[in-house]
Amino acid sequence: MNILALSGSPRRASVNTAFLRAIAALAPPDMEVEVFDGIAQLPVFSPDLETQGRPAPVTDFADRIARCDGVIIACPEYVRGLPGGFKNGIDWLVSGEELITKPIALAHASHRGDDMLDALRLVLSTVSTRFSTELFLRIPVANVAPHDISAHLEPHRDEITAYLDTFATYCQDPAPQ
Numbered sequence: 001m002n003i004l005a006l007s008g009s010p011r012r013a014s015v016n017t018a019f020l021r022a023i024a025a026l027a028p029p030d031m032e033v034e035v036f037d038g039i040a041q042l043p044v045f046s047p048d049l050e051t052q053g054r055p056a057p058v059t060d061f062a063d064r065i066a067r068c069d070g071v072i073i074a075c076p077e078y079v080r081g082l083p084g085g086f087k088n089g090i091d092w093l094v095s096g097e098e099l100i101t102k103p104i105a106l107a108h109a110s111h112r113g114d115d116m117l118d119a120l121r122l123v124l125s126t127v128s129t130r131f132s133t134e135l136f137l138r139i140p141v142a143n144v145a146p147h148d149i150s151a152h153l154e155p156h157r158d159e160i161t162a163y164l165d166t167f168a169t170y171c172q173d174p175a176p177q
């Protein structure tokens, strides 16, 4: 099973990206978790650009989503909402097929950010029939340096592996018609 762990942060030293990498390292042997940290490489979406074919970074992003069995998203809150760059990435995919039946779950690295989570849940429920509103992992590590996050997740190892196992089962369920 191939899972794409999508970071909503455009930052190089991102807590969310490090959080996803640490989760990926705890995946079971039959699950490969690829972390995508390239959201800042996508050009600003306009329907005008779509008529000329997708730019290469968008094609790469869309292909990774199309190929995977499910997507886990970790995203920071910006100004009580979604970071513009992350919403831009979703906007690029709205006219495509990649997200429509893709299993998606959230992982959250902060004790804050609930306004962003509400907005993200609304967006994902709109673009995918298989966004799980129930499956949710929240481990507050927003104040931890990215290189220390792995160690901070160690006490949560069982919770994380249970989350990944449940998501794997969810990904294998037939999509609703």
Ligand SMILES: Cc1cc2nc3c(=O)[nH]c(=O)nc-3n(C[C@H](O)[C@H](O)[C@H](O)COP(=O)(O)O)c2cc1C
Binding pocket: 009, 010, 011, 013, 014, 015, 016, 017, 076, 077, 078, 079, 080, 081, 110, 112, 113, 142
């Ligand atoms: C432009 C900007 C706006 C932010 N707005 C909020 C906010 O509204 N609420 C909040 O809890 N944190 C806010 N933050 C803090 C980030 O969500 C927080 O630092 C997060 O851990 C950054 O994630 P990252 O390291 O993965 O980029 C903001 C940060 C930036 C740069």
